[in-house]
Amino acid sequence: MPLITVSYTTSRQSPSLKADIANAVSELTAKILHKDPKVTAIIVKSVDAGDWFAGGKSLAEQKLASYWIDIHVSEGTNTKDEKAAYLAAMFKRMAEILGPLHPETYLHVDEVKGDAYGFGGLTQERRYIAGKLEVALQAA
Template identity: 70%
Template sequence: MPLIAITYASQRRSPSLKKEIADTITDLTARILRKDPKVTAVIVSEADAANWFAGGASLAEQGLASYWIDVHVSDGTNTKDEKAAYLAAVFARMAELIGPLHNETYLHVDEVKADAYGLSQERRYVAAQLGASPQRSAA
């Protein structure tokens, strides 16, 4: 955890842009939200700016970029101030990477129960306390 899904639309093209976005978001998530990059998964998808509409016109028509970032973290592991700092840092860095951003650009930090997914944070926590490996069960 966390799982981060990023969809962006931009006029900028670069073979390395998706990797730069993934690396940037992983780094900011580690530094500001204190999430271990070794257990962070990032999915980056590009949308055509001509197919992304905000304020009644496409981003291509407006010459702007946008993103939707959905970050899943364990409930109660981050403060309101940390989340606010994260939102601001991501907005600033993404503007540098993909271009001037439309006001309708979003990042959502979903706080989910620690025992509600995959190899849970609860299992990792208990394993760490016991000095054991948090392996998946066959059940």
């Protein structure tokens, strides 16, 4: 149920570029962070390379691509090793899609409290409790 925002810049153009990015992000999020793609929302936004600066120069000048991925997940649902693997795998996959990446390319796993985060009108904490109650009722 993560909400993921991807901002990117690249000189590569393709009619399917945004879909390719969304598919890669969804796949790696499911595979490494164990998040259900059916309840994963991804926003993909393009930024002009002339508007993206790293190290004091625009990425247009440097002829490099970059991205900023911000993913919100419930606190405590992923280990440090999973998050590290996610960062590494995403950097590799996005380089394949976008081209050579500037080293100042970022991904932020934002862990939020289950009582302050949710979707469909329910917090993640409420979903967790409802699931536990369902299991208890089935066992009774």
